[in-house]
Amino acid sequence: MRALALKRHRRTAPFVLILVLLVGLTMAAYATQSRPAEGAISTANAIGEGQKLFAANCASCHGIGAQGQTGVAPSLVGVGAAAVDFQVGTGRMPLQASGPQAIVKDVQFNATQIAQLAAYVASLGPGPAVPDAEAVDPALGDPARGMELFRANCAMCHGSVGGGGALTQGKYAPSLWGTTPTHIYEAMLVGPQSMPVFNDANITPEDKRDIIAYLDEQRGAAAGGLKLGTIGPVAEGLWAWLLGMGIIVGFTVWIGVRSS
Amino acid sequence: MSDVKAAPPVTGAKHAAGGTANYLDERTSIGAFTKFIARKVFPDHWSFMLGEIALYSFVVLLLSGVILTAFFVPSIEPVVYDGSLATMQGIEMSKAFESTLRMSFEVPGGLLMRQIHHWAALIFAASILTHMARIFFTGAFRKPRELNWLVGFTLMILSLAAGFTGYSLPDDVLSGNGLRIIDGVIRSMPILGSYISYGLFGGEFPGEDLIPRLFTAHVLLVPALILGLIALHLFLVFLQKHTQYPGGGRTDKNVVGFPLFPVYTAKAGGFFFVVFGVIALLGATLQINPVWNYGPYDPSIISAGTQPDWYMLFIDGALRIMPGNLEYVIGGYTLSLNILIPGVVVPGLFFGALALYPWIEAWATGDRGERHILDRPRNAPVRTALGVAAITFYVVLVLEGSNDIVANLFRLSINDLTIMFRIAVFVLPVLAFILTKRIAMGLQRKDRELVLHGHETGRIVRFDDGEYIEVHEPLNDQERWVRVSYTALKPREPAPELNVHGVRRKGYRWDRFKAALSRFYFEDRVEPVTPAELEEAQDHRAPVAESEAPRPEVEKSTTS
Incomplete structure (x- = not known):
């Protein structure tokens, strides 16, 4: 649809160029966040470093052994590396303030540190891992199937094209347009905040990639002019x-x- | 015919035009009629052009609509999509939805036409309400125009019907959800509801008949009714003559203004292009109703941000604001008051009161004369306050209808927002009524003050005994006329309860009700300045200038 929209909007070329630039920047940002190559840091070393980071930044709420505190923070045993990568990688954790739900803020750690934290939490119990680049590549997905899946499973909260929407008591489903494919995949896998878990039996990895492909179609210029927030x-x-x-x-x- | 020889030589174009006109006139005598129309005088004010916006956006709707019908297929028959849209490849959808996608993405200019059509529909409904508000606040619905108010009211309802049938045609998720809500509202009506619903949809919702039926209603029935009623609406304007704002030389028996030709033909012609231009600009730059985002209709699907177009939003708001626990099962039949009240009763009462308003106010005034001079809104404080209260009520419902959008935008709790609106829907209209009435009467008092004491000039004068006064300049005749020419009606007294025979009179209760209504309207009032008061005020000012005239002016300073 992006190519189509571009074709229709020759007159608004500067505007489209800016959007393309923004998409490019988003992708560049995503690229710089890419996970360190396997084995680049030795696993044991990563876990050790991660534990230190955890003790310094997370343990005050989640407890020194990540076992959680009743009424304060959940146990992280068994949440897996995917949960850490999502929560810390999108800036939701460490939590800025308690409220209806954790808000997105600037990411507090670099990619290596996030990987170390994830390695430590993953070592506490078996849980979903961070997906590899192929699993989240929008080019490999089928956007039309993604549309059907998205409408049936996601649109009631995130809106018909992922623009976001309100939930109860001040909670909300965020817009998905700025979210990286990896984080979208991880969110489905671990169900952060109010979101339900869509495990691999429920929505298969191929389905997840189709959904990512559908959301990827929504980025960039739209047919018909300014999108007015698509709400x-x-x-x-x-x-x-x-x-x-x-x-x-x-x-x-x-x-x-x-x-x- | 001997004049023809004496006529000066004419250019070819003029000759052709004149010849055609003459040809027509000799066969239809249309000349006299054209002359009558052309010389018809209309008063001039920007607010008199609000109805024109509705007319012109309707013309735009007709023009763009004709193009859309050339490509739209009103059929629910399933097809598999094979167009240029990646997100719809291989998806099964109705022909209605498929043809909407095709006209949007494959027909050159099709998307522009769709967007122009949709924006024009939003502007059409908005301009009708704005025009209606102007008529209401200036009292232009009073005798002899009550019937034209009803015609206009019906046009407003038809604009909702036109909009809703059009919104439902593409058979996308959003329109299907809208239809489902209307279906629910219809079914909430006791006894008749399910029969009406089955009749309308041709069976169980959604059925296969609805899209063709909606199409007929949208392209034939509703536009024909609108067109006919517009003709009647304008005919009545011509027949009854246009109202005018108060001013010197303007009475209930004349119309002061410019002739239709050339002044208003030029203005109206130009204004048509302004309206068309703005709508085209919106259509070309702002995306509207992107049905490809919503996807083909499937009853199992709903997305966040599902709302009707703005003109139906108040009904959605009424449904959302209503507590959901008022559903009763009586003898095996369900009575859904939680749908019936917000979906049928509240809109019914609201629109009913709106339609009957000219007569309601006439009960209070007891006025049987023709009123061609408009009220300034401040000079009818209770009417103005009622209007603002009604708008406030409407806006609260519209906001509640958008509660998820508002909550998400401002990061508020949707639950708290709904509780707040539940209170606001009762409190705010009353508050708006009280405030508006106070403001209107305050403005009337300001007018009195201005008429009695004149404009402040900013010129401060000091007399030689040290007294400072500011020189006030009396109003000119036009300014004064506008401020004193209204009548502040007094409450009516009901005729005596007993007739001459000492028997209770028939119709006494009705009279008493009208008197109570009249008290509500006219108990608080600000009388216009009378000539005697004006004279007294001027006399009062005169001695300062004259009796102590010997005091010489020693200093003048201009402060503004």
Whole structure:
């Protein structure tokens, strides 16, 4: 759809170029976050370093052995490396403040440190691992199947194309447009915050990649002009009144003034 | 006919135009009619053009709609998509949805036409409400225009029908969900509901008949009704003449303004292109109803941010604001008050009151005369306050209808938001009523003050005994006229309860109700300045200037 949209929007080339640039930057950011090669750091060493990082940054809530504290933080035994990579890699953890749900902020650790933390938590008990690059490559997925899967499983919270939506009591399903494919995959795998777990029996790894391919289609320029947040008719109605009626009524006043 | 020889030589174009006109006139006598129309006088004010926006956006709707019908297939028959859209490849969908995608992505200019059509629909509904608000707040619905108010009201309802049938046509998830909600509202009606629903949908929802039926309603039935009623609406405007704002020389028996030709033909013609241009601009730059995002309709699917177009949002809001526990099963039949009240009763009462408003107010005023001079909104404080209260009520429902969007945008709790709106929907209209009435009466008092004391000039004068006064400049005649020419109606007294025979009169209760209504409207009022008061005020000012005239002015300073 991106290619299609580009074709339709030759006149808005600068705008499209900026969007393409943004997509490029997102991809570049993703590339720089790519996981260190297997074996680049020895596993034992990583676990040791991870434990130190954990004790310094996470243990005050999750406990020194990551066993959790009732009413404060959950146990991390068995959550796997994927959970750590998602929570820390998107900046949700360490938690900034307690509230309806953990908010996304600047990522606090570099890729190596995140990998070390993940290795440590993964060593506490078996859990889902961080997916490899092929498992999350949108080019390998089928966006049409992803559309069907997304609509049936995700759209009720994240909106029809992943723009995000409200949940109960101040919780919310975030927009997925800025989320890296790896993090989308991990979120499905581990079910962070209010999100249910979509394990591999429920949504197979191929399905997950199709969903990622569908979401990838939503990035960049859209057919028909500015997307208005893609949150549906409310935004359209707002702009119809503000912009449409605003300009036209402005003209009536102008025409009226010129006569009298 | 001897004039023809004397006529000056004319250019070819003029000759052709004149010849055609003459040809027509000799066969239809249309000349006199054209002259009558062309010389018809209309008063001038920007707010008189709001209805024109509706008219012109309707023209845009017709033009773009004709193009869309050339490509739309109103059929529920399933096909497998094989177009240019990656996210829909190989998906089974109805022909209605497939043809919508095709006209959006494969027909050149098709998406632009769809977007222009949809934006025009939003502007159409918005301009009708704005126009209606202007009519309401200026009292333009009073005798003899009550019937035209009803025609306009019906047009407003038809605009909702036109919009909703169009919104439902593409057979995408959003429109299907909207139809399902309407289906639920229809079914909530006791006894009749399920029969109406089965009749409309041709069986169990969604059925296979609905899209063709909606298509007929959308391209034939509703537009034909709208077109006919627009003709009637405009005919009545011509017949009853346009209302005008108060001003010197304007009475209930004349119309002060410019002739239709050339002034208004030029203005209106230009304004059509302004409206068309703005709608085209919106259609070309802002995406609207991207059905390919929602996907083909499937009853099992719902997404966050599922809302109707804005003009139906208040019904969605009423449904969302209603506590859900008012469903009763009586003798095996379900009575869903949680749907019936917000979906049928509240809109029914709201629209009913709106339709009947001219008569409701006439009960209070007891006015039987024709009113061609508009009220300034401040001079009808209770009407203005009622209008603002109704708008407030409507806006609260619209906001509640968007509660998930509002909650997500401002990171609020959707539950708390709904509780707040449940309180607001009762409290805010009352508050708006009280505030608006106070403000309107305050403005009336300001007008009185201004008429009695004149404009502040900013010129401070000091007399030689040290007294400072600011020189006030009296209003000119036009300014004064606008501020004093209204009548502040007094509450009506009901006729006596007993007639001459000492028997209780028939219709006394009805009279008493009308008197109570009248008290509600006119108990608090600000009387316009009377000539006597004005004279007194001027006399009062005169001695300062005259009796102590010997005091020479020693200093003048201009501060503004």
